[in-house]
Amino acid sequence: MTKPRTRALCTDPQWLGRADCKHCGIRHMMMFSGLKDSDFGHILEPIDNFRYAEKAMLYSQGAQDDKVYSIRSGLVKLIQTEPDGTIRIVRLLGPGALIGIEALLNKAYRHTVIALQELDVCRIRTVTLKQLEADKPWLNEKVMAHWEQNLTFADRWISELSSGTMRSRVLKLLDFLMELQCDESSNVRFFGYEDMAMMIGASRETFSRIIGDLKDEGLLSKTEDSQVYRLSSLNE
Amino acid sequence: MTKPRTRALCTDPQWLGRADCKHCGIRHMMMFSGLKDSDFGHILEPIDNFRYAEKAMLYSQGAQDDKVYSIRSGLVKLIQTEPDGTIRIVRLLGPGALIGIEALLNKAYRHTVIALQELDVCRIRTVTLKQLEADKPWLNEKVMAHWEQNLTFADRWISELSSGTMRSRVLKLLDFLMELQCDESSNVRFFGYEDMAMMIGASRETFSRIIGDLKDEGLLSKTEDSQVYRLSSLNE
DNA sequence: CGTCCGCTTGAATAGTGTCAAGGTGGGTGG
DNA sequence: CCACCCACCTTGACACTATTCAAGCGGACG
Numbered sequence: 386m387t388k389p390r391t392r393a394l395c396t397d398p399q400w401l402g403r404a405d406c407k408h409c410g411i412r413h414m415m416m417f418s419g420l421k422d423s424d425f426g427h428i429l430e431p432i433d434n435f436r437y438a439e440k441a442m443l444y445s446q447g448a449q450d451d452k453v454y455s456i457r458s459g460l461v462k463l464i465q466t467e468p469d470g471t472i473r474i475v476r477l478l479g480p481g482a483l484i485g486i487e488a489l490l491n492k493a494y495r496h497t498v499i500a501l502q503e504l505d506v507c508r509i510r511t512v513t514l515k516q517l518e519a520d521k522p523w524l525n526e527k528v529m530a531h532w533e534q535n536l537t538f539a540d541r542w543i544s545e546l547s548s549g550t551m552r553s554r555v556l557k558l559l560d561f562l563m564e565l566q567c568d569e570s571s572n573v574r575f576f577g578y579e580d581m582a583m584m585i586g587a588s589r590e591t592f593s594r595i596i597g598d599l600k601d602e603g604l605l606s607k608t609e610d611s612q613v614y615r616l617s618s619l620n621e
Numbered sequence: 622m623t624k625p626r627t628r629a630l631c632t633d634p635q636w637l638g639r640a641d642c643k644h645c646g647i648r649h650m651m652m653f654s655g656l657k658d659s660d661f662g663h664i665l666e667p668i669d670n671f672r673y674a675e676k677a678m679l680y681s682q683g684a685q686d687d688k689v690y691s692i693r694s695g696l697v698k699l700i701q702t703e704p705d706g707t708i709r710i711v712r713l714l715g716p717g718a719l720i721g722i723e724a725l726l727n728k729a730y731r732h733t734v735i736a737l738q739e740l741d742v743c744r745i746r747t748v749t750l751k752q753l754e755a756d757k758p759w760l761n762e763k764v765m766a767h768w769e770q771n772l773t774f775a776d777r778w779i780s781e782l783s784s785g786t787m788r789s790r791v792l793k794l795l796d797f798l799m800e801l802q803c804d805e806s807s808n809v810r811f812f813g814y815e816d817m818a819m820m821i822g823a824s825r826e827t828f829s830r831i832i833g834d835l836k837d838e839g840l841l842s843k844t845e846d847s848q849v850y851r852l853s854s855l856n857e
Numbered sequence: 858c859g860t861c862c863g864c865t866t867g868a869a870t871a872g873t874g875t876c877a878a879g880g881t882g883g884g885t886g887g
Numbered sequence: 888c889c890a891c892c893c894a895c896c897t898t899g900a901c902a903c904t905a906t907t908c909a910a911g912c913g914g915a916c917g
Contacts, residue, residue: 465780473780490762490769495776525761526726532768533726539775540731544701544709547783548822551905578864586784588906593865611914787873814896824874829897847882 459504463496554585695740699732719767790821
């Protein structure tokens with residue numbers, strides 16, 4: 386669709402230690418909350434906790450690896466490159482999401498995944514996950530729920546962010562971002578316009594113009610933080 | 622996106638009997654090939670085989686049911702309706718596909734599913750499937766593979782059929798249909814233009830014009846069957 | 858203070874949607 | 888067997904939407 390302009394950084398992630406699932410602050414949404422200390426006793430390899438910088442790449446499309454990631458905080462974009470070179474962002478995932486699940490089926494990663502913000506993830510090897518699953522049937526159900534979550538997002542991406550006029554897509558995108566960033570009030574944190582445009586399949590210029598219109602109409606207003614805007618429409 | 626024009630038929634499917642998985646002609650791709658006679662002995666409810674007429678509806682978005690379908694032959698469209706009334710076809714599935722998997726998680730169906738051709742499906746209740754899974758771990762793996770298949774299709778739908786110019790989308794759509802219908806040679810069976818247009822997010826007129834252009838350029842030519850065209854380009 | 862990067866804006870142009878009219882083919886009933 | 892009908896596809900004219908190329912602007916940062 387558009388040519389790549391911003392290149393991903395290949396900074397190494399920072400290792401934060403082994404995961405402490407039992408005391409995870411966001412247990413309710415995470416994959417491995419529910420695991421007891423004793424469960425960690427007999428697993429082959431540990432679950433590790435990493436921090437990635439903004440724009441760092443977790444893995445790239447086509448790579449074959451055996452690692453699955455669970456997001457604790459931050460946001461990532463999933464990018465798909467076609468054989469003919471066109472690029473499109475196909476998904477945005479945040480806290481609670483499980484990425485790279487295709488590795489469980491021994492498939493190569495189908496996307497390039499890049500952090501949009503500072504990112505805190507737990508990483509687990511597929512063998513370890515399968516080993517845990519064998520003991521705990523509920524883990525299996527959780528994995529399925531994550532497939533379903535991914536699929537639901539993909540379908541919304543098609544019907545909300547890839548259909549209709551560019552204006553309606555921008556509005557839906559802003560809603561979508563608010564939902565992901567769930568910053569209490571109706572505030573949206575912006576990324577680069579190039580990324581946002583790529584999410585809805587528009588050019589940077591078109592996106593910029595529409596944002597400009599929304600500002601003029603008073604639907605979008607600045608906040609203290611220059612990256613964050615307040616959105617005042619739920620309608621249209 | 623577009624207003625519905627062709628309404629779905631609510632004809633009842635024809636019951637063809639209980640499924641005979643062991644002798645299924647397309648065992649290799651089907652969900653339940655691999656089951657032995659003895660496996661059928663102790664399941665709660667049978668797996669049934671049905672035939673649906675073209676345009677018949679299997680189930681509709683929002684409905685809550687406990688049935689999963691495995692396609693033996695034919696093609697279905699998965700339609701998603703937004704709260705604001707816009708409609709978009711988000712997926713096309715053929716032989717081997719498993720539809721309504723969200724029922725396994727006790728979720729309501731997320732799409733309305735309609736047969737595009739005469740359809741032959743096997744229907745199984747979720748309890749039965751779960752019961753079988755408990756015995757046979759390999760079934761579990763198969764279910765995962767179907768989640769992955771759905772997700773792969775969804776992602777292709779985004780990057781191939783929802784990005785770029787309408788012309789490129791039409792070409793990709795034709796490729797896609799050839800792949801699904803795998804009619805040996807490079808022949809494509811057309812559906813109604815309204816449906817095809819809805820797949821790529823175009824108007825009927827735009828779609829018609831592009832098909833017209835392709836005919837003029839000689840890339841697309843008629844065959845004996847007026848519904849089937851021969852496509853002569855793999856490139857661009 | 859100047860540079861760089863990313864956002865904004867303008868003008869020209871190509872691409873799509875919309876409305877409306879006209880064509881075509883397959884099926885039905887006389 | 889023919890005439891008619893209906894559903895569906897085609898075509899034209901026009902308005903509108905979005906892309907492209909190009910120039911300008913503004914803030915962050917060395």
